[in-house]
Each structure stands twice: as C-alpha cells, then as structure tokens.
Amino acid sequence: MNTHAIKKVTIIAESVLELKIIEDIKRLGAKGYTLIEVRGEGTKGRHASDWAGNSVKIETLVTDLVAEAILQRMADEYFEYYAIVAFVENVTVVRQEKFS
C-alpha cells in the first residue's frame, strides 16, 4: 500500500471567522477541509480573557509547507483579538495524489 506522511492542521476558532479562514487556507494551498461546530471554553486574544461559546473546528490535510503557512497566517491575523487555536499533527494517508 502506498502511504504517505502528511500534516493535519486543526483550527478551532470563533464561528464568525469561518468564511475568512476557509478562504485563507484555500489560498495558501489546502485542497480540501472538513468543518464542524463545537462547544467549548478557552481564552481570547492577547490578554487571554475568558471565552465560552460556539466555535468551528476546521481540519485540513496539507504538505509541511502549507501547514506552516497556515499556522503563520492564523497567528498574524487572528491571535491578537480572537478566540482561536491552531495546531499540527503528523498523519499517514493512503496516497491518492490529492494532497501533493
């Protein structure tokens, strides 16, 4: 079986950011994504004020370079004022050419 190491980027953000983030990740090279609504609690923005409510969780499988570009974009654009978390994991996919 032809498997392939790849990055899974997860972004959990206030629902108001959904369309902007989807536009960001597609522009930066993501070929697809999944999205669900989640509940949660956390902190918001630079001063880490408490936050609770509905968020969206967006996941996308991308190359290392695209993963880095997405994380950088999230940090630059949204971390200061919004409740948002972004992280990366290593996953192994069966190759389909889709992500290359």
Place this chain on the structure above:
Amino acid sequence: MNTHAIKKVTIIAESVLELKIIEDIKRLGAKGYTLIEVRGEGTKGRHASDWAGNSVKIETLVTDLVAEAILQRMADEYFEYYAIVAFVENVTVVRQEKFS
C-alpha cells in the same frame, strides 16, 4: 499507569457510505468507533473532481494490523469513485484490554 501505543484511524467519506464502512471496519477487527457528520470540500474519485457537501467522519482505535487492513480496504473499495479520505495517527491510550 499502564499506557499503550495504538493507532487511530480516521475515515472521512460521503454519508452514503456510512453503513458499508462501519460494516467493513467491524469485520476487519475494530471493536468500536465514533461517528459525526461534518461539512466540507474536497475532491472525489480518481479524477479528483471537485466535491462539497455532507460527510461522515468515522474514528476507531485499533492495532497496527487492523489499521493497515482498514486503509487497504478503503483504497481498494472506495477511492476510485467516492469522495473519501483515510488516515492514521499514533495515539497513547490507557490500557483497558478493549483494543487488544
């Protein structure tokens, strides 16, 4: 604490495949799974035509061998014509005998 390395297999597929995939993974050795509906965009089938809509995300914790068998089955049976992604991650569980 008695922890244990194991594989988490994630399958994201068109909703129409839900029952068939659950049957597949149980037959191949999965002892349990979780399932949620997700929204998303991606590509479909060998020719990677665009796809957007509702999918199911199925996750199951299994041994290495069962993980391989599930990925192989997904590739052989569904990749050519359906919008489906399958990937594997390493996770650490507290042992409960359930997954052995």
Place this chain on the structure above:
Amino acid sequence: MNTHAIKKVTIIAESVLELKIIEDIKRLGAKGYTLIEVRGEGTKGRHASDWAGNSVKIETLVTDLVAEAILQRMADEYFEYYAIVAFVENVTVVRQEKFS
C-alpha cells in the same frame, strides 16, 4: 514562528459524564476544551459489555503532566462502570502563552 510541542487529550464518554469530566479536567489544569456530541459503538466498563449510543468527545490541549493527570483520573474514576475511552496525541501549536 514560535511553535511548541504539547499534548492533545481526547476523552470519549457517555453523555451523562459531561459535566463531571469538564470539572475534572479544569481542576487538573486544562485552560480550555472543545466538546461535540458523537454517535458510536464500543464497550462499557470492566466486563466490556457492548454499548451503543450518544457520547461526548472532549478535547483539550495541555502539558505532559496535566495530560498524565487527566488520563489517571479517567482510569481511576470512570473506567470500571462507564463507556469511556481516553487517549493522548502529540501536537505542535503556535505559542500563545495560553497553555503554559
């Protein structure tokens, strides 16, 4: 970009445990979490009787020590009688001071 290795703890449990588990993970040091309802099948308690129904999936990003404490708590408090699974993954976050 200032990234940081951290643990993602996932707990999948019968819905009836939601409030207790959220209280547990906050007391043990989690600064935030997300929660979704999932469907699934699995086994329940020490005797691994079959189980199917609605569960909650709780995810939280924490330090190694907090991850260990959460897994230990889940095992000690809930594994014997409830349908519950707890596991840990390594993820890389962009540092925001939130999780330290």
